[in-house]
Amino acid sequence: MKFNERVFSGMQPTGSLHLGNYLGAMLKWIDLQKTHECIYCVVDLHAITVWQDPEELRRSIRQVTAAYMAAGLDPEKSILFNQSQVSAHAELAWIFNCVARLGWLNRMTQFKEKAGKDRENASVGLYAYPNLMAADILAYRATHVPVGDDQKQHLELARDIAQKFNNDFGDSIRAAGYEDGEFFPQPEPVIVGPATRVMSLRDGTRKMSKSEPSDLSRINLTDDNDAISKKIRKAKTDPEALPGETDGLAGRPEADNLVGIYAALAGIAKSEVLSEFGGRQFSDFKPALADLCVAQLGPIADEARRLMDDPAEIDRVLVDGADRARRIADPILGEAKEIIGFIRSSS
Ligand code: AMP
Ligand code: TRP
Numbered sequence: 264m265k266f267n268e269r270v271f272s273g274m275q276p277t278g279s280l281h282l283g284n285y286l287g288a289m290l291k292w293i294d295l296q297k298t299h300e301c302i303y304c305v306v307d308l309h310a311i312t313v314w315q316d317p318e319e320l321r322r323s324i325r326q327v328t329a330a331y332m333a334a335g336l337d338p339e340k341s342i343l344f345n346q347s348q349v350s351a352h353a354e355l356a357w358i359f360n361c362v363a364r365l366g367w368l369n370r371m372t373q374f375k376e377k378a379g380k381d382r383e384n385a386s387v388g389l390y391a392y393p394n395l396m397a398a399d400i401l402a403y404r405a406t407h408v409p410v411g412d413d414q415k416q417h418l419e420l421a422r423d424i425a426q427k428f429n430n431d432f433g434d435s436i437r438a439a440g441y442e443d444g445e446f447f448p449q450p451e452p453v454i455v456g457p458a459t460r461v462m463s464l465r466d467g468t469r470k471m472s473k474s475e476p477s478d479l480s481r482i483n484l485t486d487d488n489d490a491i492s493k494k495i496r497k498a499k500t501d502p503e504a505l506p507g508e509t510d511g512l513a514g515r516p517e518a519d520n521l522v523g524i525y526a527a528l529a530g531i532a533k534s535e536v537l538s539e540f541g542g543r544q545f546s547d548f549k550p551a552l553a554d555l556c557v558a559q560l561g562p563i564a565d566e567a568r569r570l571m572d573d574p575a576e577i578d579r580v581l582v583d584g585a586d587r588a589r590r591i592a593d594p595i596l597g598e599a600k601e602i603i604g605f606i607r608s609s610s
Pocket of ligand 1: 273274275283284285286287288409410411412413414458459460461462470471472
């Protein structure tokens with residue numbers, strides 16, 4: 264089957280969004296709206312794989328929705344909704360629990376990181392998390408998935424699940440009229456640009472993350488201008504001047520990270536940043552980087568705050584998005600169930 268190009272991605276409604284989310288995911292999502300049919304999902308079912316305070320979860324779902332809208336995600340053009348409103352995600356995830364193999368999930372590095380030493384005490388949901396992610400994507404037969412570098416392994420698993428489903432049910436899929444036996448596409452990761460992996464401002468070898476204890480390690484989308492400037496001023500660097508060419512960034516993770524952030528914010532290549540700043544000290548470069556950051560993130564934070572003043576309007580956006588999402592996912596799930604051999608309900 265020739266699959267139409269369709270974009271799907273998801274973000275967790277936990278903690279605050281940071282510059283890594285903005286550059287690694289948000290900017291690309293917003294850009295793809297210009298060229299593709301896009302479906303964007305606040306993955307609240309994924310969020311509860313670790314315990315969430317109910318009031319805090321409700322607030323985070325709205326806050327993440329507001330941040331994406333403030334950054335330019337247009338809920339009229341794209342579909343924006345929260346996962347738990349569309350039951351096809353959970354249903355298809357169960358089916359995929361029965362397609363994916365234990366051995367595949369045992370290789371997932373994110374589970375190992377998140378479960379840590381106390382593995383026995385991790386939820387079963389945290390372990391099966393990648394199967395739900397595959398269901399998110401394949402419930403829409405999405406072909407392109409913009410994510411940061413850390414999601415690559417999960418995307419490979421989604422491809423393996425799609426392929427195994429197609430193989431396991433090949434005859435039934437063909438009998439349903441798919442002559443080439445392909446019911447699910449192989450979704451492709453879209454991991455491009457100068458900032459697919461934004462690193463901590465305190466340690467260029469660690470990923471910028473919401474779980475890092477030091478707030479100085481990341482720029483939050485809710486930080487005010489002073490906080491942004493201070494964090495960049497205090498960012499770890501080395502004593503050398505900036506190199507003139509990208510080769511000169513090798514072995515200098517902090518310099519590489521700051522140059523990558525500048526490039527991504529300015530929408531240019533790292534080499535262009537270095538042709539402007541090569542030979543100059545960090546004391547010159549950091550204020551320019553702070554100005555750029557403040558100019559881009561400041562208005563987004565203001566707009567997100569404004570949207571949060573009207574939670575009913577955010578909820579309305581999510582309900583409308585879920586209605587539109589269901590219209591795509593339900594028929595695909597219905598066909599998948601028939602292919603497996605379930606008897607369909609009349610509705
Ligand atoms: P999460 O906050 O883990 O739900 O991630 C949401 C999106 O942001 C995913 O597409 C991640 O790959 C991306 N992301 C998270 N942290 C970073 C980072 N430090 N650099 C680049 N992308 C990131
Ligand atoms: N696991 C992703 C993350 O932590 C979020 C996610 C859930 C997702 N479902 C998805 C991303 C489907 C892309 C497609 O960032």
